[in-house]
Amino acid sequence: MTDRKKEILALSQSVLKEKGYAATSVRDIAKALEMEPASLYSHFKSKEDILQLTCFGMADKFELAIKEVNDIYFNAEEKLRMVIKLHVEILTRNLDSSLIFIRDWRNLTGTSLEKFTAKRNVYEEGFREIVQTGINEGIFNDTDKKFAALTILSSVNWIVEWYQPDGNLDAKQIADKLSTFILSGLKKQTV
């Protein structure tokens, strides 16, 4: 991807995140880019192309993060803390993409939609496995791992709705707070 394409993609995303993919027209995007609507098509194949680049771009980052965590860390608590930290970092560093990715992936169609939900399932499975590891290690309560994984991901993903880059919490602090909260819900009380 050329620098110019990256630039145009980033600007497009900043427009799309405002009203959402479906409610944003190609003309809205072109206007913000100060070009004619038709010119957009020399960069993108279609409107959905922008959505695909956005959603799969994010999915790839998350995929990489969980692989890294599984390669390096050994116990479940470390793994969970680390994957939450990376997840929060990815979200906060790519806020526009993240908002589109989380809110609008459902607008993908056909095989793109299938591929995306498959990737999402793999990522969620990664979380379930970490929870399962913690149960096996005897440090997490014997909980419903599916439920736990969904609850973890929902609280983590929701930060895109309220995170402000110039607010009083940075990514690291958010990750710490979330990890502490989540781990207190998972860990056995070692008294």
Added chain:
Amino acid sequence: MTDRKKEILALSQSVLKEKGYAATSVRDIAKALEMEPASLYSHFKSKEDILQLTCFGMADKFELAIKEVNDIYFNAEEKLRMVIKLHVEILTRNLDSSLIFIRDWRNLTGTSLEKFTAKRNVYEEGFREIVQTGINEGIFNDTDKKFAALTILSSVNWIVEWYQPDGNLDAKQIADKLSTFILSGLKKQTV
């Protein structure tokens, strides 16, 4: 609201939840209702009218629930358990509306949007107050109540994304699991 209007609204919602408000056309809705697009306008003033009825219908239910909880219950743990239970019940009993309400409220415009976000803030404030009550009572950790309220609401709201009415978890079980999880994150370890 007449029974016929309620019926038409419910059917419209079942269509809107599929692709989302912005990506669903008036013609899509009319087709599912087996009527002409123009006929919809004898029931609704506009497409957005349907969205408004949906979002404010849900907001009213949540408003009522938290009032009830604050009227009846005294301590923070009881209150939190109860409001989570009612919240989950409202979501699961009105799944179509809930999905639209959570995903598509941003498509409201003008004063509707303002009124809605105001109502949402009041509800979130209710959660913050319950957390604060728990801190004052000395049973919750002295936590960031804003952060806590957002984390609670996100994990609760996310259930609309995976809840299946004929699945193996009913509303009560979900509420119990969530409450236990959330309270373990909030409560001081009384050892």
Added chain:
DNA sequence: CCTACCGATCGGTAGG
């Protein structure tokens, strides 16, 4: 990246 343009579809109205 632009000019010029396309057919399709959009939300909605008039009048019955």
Added chain:
DNA sequence: CCTACCGATCGGTAGG
């Protein structure tokens, strides 16, 4: 609730 219809806007293409 329907017929008939509207202007506006949609995503996108041809050709340069």
